Amino acid sequence: MTRRIPPGLIWVAPALFVLAALSIYPLLYLIKVSLTDSHGITLANYARLFQDRLFSVAAGQTLLYAAFALAFEFFLGLGLALLIDSLVHGRALIRVGLLAPMLLPPVVAAVIWRLIYNPEFGVLNGMLRQLGINTANLTWTSGRSSAMLSVILVDVWEWTPFLFLLLTAGLQAIPAEPLEAARVDGAGYWQTLRDVILPLLKPVILLALLLRSMDLLRIFDQIFLLTQGGPGSATETVSLYIYRTAFRFSNFGYAAAMSFVGLVITMLAARGLMRLMRV
């Protein structure tokens, strides 16, 4: 049996090469850096990771952020997709409008919400005050307990359109036959939704969840500009902590170790989700 080079390889080769150069090599370099510090090859960086209280806080908060944001975005996105699809007029226009937040550079979105959230001069509290609500304790991103929720809200505002888009596409691609069959059988709205539409949407749903969760676990831009991880460390995330360790404290070894561990966890999670997609 002769080993033949797969004929498709030459087509894939250039892409693989670019990715290898810009992903694999940096990854190997990262591992090397994580194993060194000022004294030579050592596992000290990884040892420190296990004792680092702030890292576990950041990791926990990142997961919390991702879970909540994903849940809100998914259900809102699904609801909107179903709602808009059922309208007769103006669908296209409404869709374009709903997509807008996703198109903003996250940097701009973050800054605009910073201004909105300002407890004294921001338009949010301003409006609430006009409605007679006492805003003395509504400090949004500066409040110990409200900071995380405030930051999640920004993400929901910005990225629900993404899920809305994917799910709308999924809905549009649903073939007519099963729906006809359901109608003929006299199935009601919710029943059709549960038994016909959602199962057919499953691949899209899983794809959407996969893509979005990958981005959520490495969230950086918004939090960087909204709270810098504060107040205290209420909105600290792994990416933010790594960034600060590397670029403000010049502690590349430790930052590399954290990055590697974070990467491994993300890949395991993604693998799990992808396996679900095969089913």
Added chain:
Amino acid sequence: MTRTSTHSLTVAAPGILWSRDRQGSGWANNRMKTLAKYAAALAALAFALAPIYWLITISIKREIDQFASPPLWFSFTPTLVHYTAIFTHEAFGRYFLNSIVVSTCSTLIALTLGLPAAYGLARFPWPHDWSRSISFWILSNRMLPPIVTIIPLFLMLRQVHLLNSLVGLILVDVALNLPFVVWMMRGFVEELPREIEEAAMLDGESRVGVLLRFVLPLVRPGLAATAVFCLIVAWNEFLFALILSQTESAMTLPVGIAAHVTQYEIQWGAMSAAGVVAMLPVLIFAAAAQRYFVRGLSLGALKG
């Protein structure tokens, strides 16, 4: 309502799902229900667009009005001073140009590398499950948080004198977008019936010719959708642009905008003006390509 048939896939005409055109079905055409639906849709629209409207008003308000309490939604004297400021006092035109160059070039290169790769994965025989594994590996690259590769990339680019250059940033953005391109286009290519290509090859067409002359036109919607996504990702990309640029000649719009958040004075006016200008090309482009989004995604998403 007509049924549109694309290759072997029957796409439901929008509306069949909810039986808009049926009368007295009981679960659709209720006047109150329709009103409620539109109200809900408009509420969602308001939530989505109000902050953007606020951004625009900040960009045309005088500084003293920006922080006014209670907030001024409509009653303020507009001024264009912030827009003139960013174009005359800041290197904003430069950032804009840089963003355009980086986004378009990286998207074009990503598509040029990605489409053949997708075709190779979809159309050729592979031993065992290699096709799937390679696809998974390619997609897994998208999971790499930028923070992971940023330090090695910084040092690598410095070695080849591509630090603080648009070329370096383009390369990095290509790596960022390539996984998505391959993933999406593989789905689209697999959609197409093989018969057309096989017939062409029997007629003596080379594989490359098949790709260019037969496959490419058919996957155009998907390609357009993918291209628009790549453009937006590259246009909005922040972390790499932030770290890999050192002087204004290599900075992009997001970096320029973030630079307005200063220690002593958050220049809301200038920054919002910059934000508005940064947002406009993307919005216009997306509106124009809107119909490709949905159609293209619906073809590719199912097979993802």
Added chain:
Amino acid sequence: MRFLLLCLAALLASCSHPGSEKVLTIAVNAGVEGSALKAAAHEWGELRTTRIEVVELPYANLFEKESLDLQSRSGAYDVIMMDDPWFPKLVADGGLTPLAHEPDADFLASTLAVCSNAGKYYALPYVGNSQLFFYRKDLFDKYNLGAPDRWEKILNDAKTIGAGEKMFGYVMRAAPGNSAVTDFMPLLWAFGGDIFDAQGRPNLASPEAIEALRFMVELGKYSPPGYAGFNAAEVSAQLLQGTAVMSINWPAWIAAMDDPSKSKVTGKIEFAPMPAARLPGVAELGAWLLAIPAGSAHRDAASDFIAWATEPAQMTQAAVRGNPPTRRSVFQSPDLVKKFRAFPAQLAALEAARPRPRTTQWNEIENAFGVSLSQANSGAATPEAAMQQANREIAAILARSK
């Protein structure tokens, strides 16, 4: 296809090889200090027919970029502007070029002290920033309160005026990091505490330090809600909009206070020295220095520039543009004193100003300390617990560097 070629052309144009023409790249802070230097740089560029490229970056990002550039010797910048606490870190490992000539004695001693390392000078002070206490003199007069010279009195005054005028009696910034630490240091010093003791060990768990933090949290009750996340801009906005009575602030904001297009309280704000508590009030030094990275390819031109920019005549020009000077002669120039009513107060404050601890680990320490301060102010931790935590973390940071 044509578009592709256009892109290619634009690309090639943009990566023209540096070093072929005379360009001086200057990294400045995005803000008032930066704008004065920018203007000066362009003037110098015209004098010497050299192209100037100014890179303006926000505070934290400026440090990151400069630090990266110096460590990797990438030579991206020829002149850098730095906040004085960054100096120990940036000068380490030969990152900066030593000055060609010793600075003259017209420079204020307190500002020169932070420019030297092991007896040699590596930077020139450009912005003479030291904290001042901003307060609404008109309201203080209305309630017949004397000048705010003691912290305990300030707390009472904040209560009185705040209640009477329905304003916030005090405003401060406690966002984690630079904001919280910068605003806390004067309080810490006035109450007799400090970050390190005489032996260089972390001393934040001392009773004086805890008392200072307790006082800060108490003051926070009269500050706008959310101050635990405030930065400099929010603090100044409160003053400018007339919703807060007083705060610690920097001279860079003086111009804005009297600018009708930005301020609702023109002419009403007075600038006083730092209040006392157990010890006399001490302003924190926040000087901005100019230095030349060792990796720069244009060191001679850079040297020429920073010498020129810090000449008395140029510094006077910068002062007119809103930049607080670092030369005594400039502070005492009659024309300028007439123009800037706060100059005498600024000079006094600057001469007595104290710098933050000089350590290469300052950024990490400031970060850890800032987080604890912010937690105490947002109620997530008691002052004692916050200080103990800060102490522990600073000790760990120091231990790691050994």
